[in-house]
Amino acid sequence: MQDQENERADGERRAQRVLVIDDDPALITLISEGLRLVGGYDVMIATDGATGLERFYESLPDCVVVDVRMPGLNGYQFVRALRGDPATMETPIIVLSALAQDRDELAGMLAGADTYLFKPVKIADLLAAIEKAMMLTADKRLERKQWLSGNVSDYTPAEGGRS
Amino acid sequence: MSAGGGDYTARMTGRSNQYQRPALAVLIIDPDTENAERLAKAINARCAVAVTPNAQAALAAMRIRMPDLIVTELDLPDVGGIDFIKTIHNTPATRNILLMVVTRRATIRDKIAAFQAGADDFLVKPVEAQLFEIHVQLLSRFRQTIQPSPFGP
Secondary structure, three states: OHHHHHHHHOOOOOOOEEEEEOOOHHHHHHHHHHHHHOOOOEEEEEOOHHHHHHHHHHHOOOEEEEEOOOOOOOHHHHHHHHHOOOOOOOOOEEEEEOOOOHHHHHHHHHHOOOEEEEOOOOHHHHHHHHHHHHHOOHHHHHHHHHHHHOOOOOOOOOOOOOO | OHHHHHHHHHHHHHHHHHOOOOOEEEEEEOOOHHHHHHHHHHHOOOEEEEEEOOHHHHHHHHHHOOOOEEEEOOEOOOOEHHHHHHHHHHOOOOOOOEEEEEEOOOOHHHHHHHHHHOOOEEEEOOOOHHHHHHHHHHHHHHHHHHOOOOOOO
16 A cells, blocks of 8 residues: 555656566466556566577566576576576576476576476466565575575485485 | 475485485686686585686597586687587587586677577676586586486486
């Protein structure tokens, strides 16, 4: 409520921008309409990874939603392209994929995604993931990266279970 | 989310404790030898590292020990970095080697060209030692995840 009033009072405050990259045009339409109408985001789109990277640098969005399997430059590469550059490494990134195995999810997280969502995705879930990713701090991202890479010195693997 | 990932990570960590994995063989190519040595030092504890100043020496080093990961600058004195990546990526004997670019040449065009040529990761110089080490580990785990060992699930 307070936020809405502030927004109205401050006409220069822009809607937050989300870049959606997916090679499925029907899905892009669905997602971008949802993000616009329900989430109130400005949405930019690209249908392959290389164009997505160009769009990213042109528009510097607040969050990116990216598919994994794409021609040319895939979603994993796209995520690493942003994570390897200090200028873009803190970008909130959601990976959206039809690859729905646990190991695909882990691969997405290892590539540097903030969240991995399986297709088909509900707009409400996507909006929640975007909001959550945008609240992540640099410290949190570093902590998770260290944990995923096994560089946390006091980390002890779970006992028993599958091995 | 983290529950699924955590489970797998724990499993991999657990397994590597039981059956020690061979150290990741890493080849670093950078004409800036000071930087190459700095990067090597960052991963020395966990990896078997070789350092060369150019592509020619890198190919010679690869005949002695085939690396699991090549870390290369794009500005090489003897060949174009992108061409070098393409060669590695398109040669059957070397196409499974992970490729990480660590470069001062970091235009969007360079990034896209490197990834399209077959690079897996791209770090922009100056690179912090800690970030480099983390990315090497993440890439190595990523490869284990995407292409599981033929000996296990």
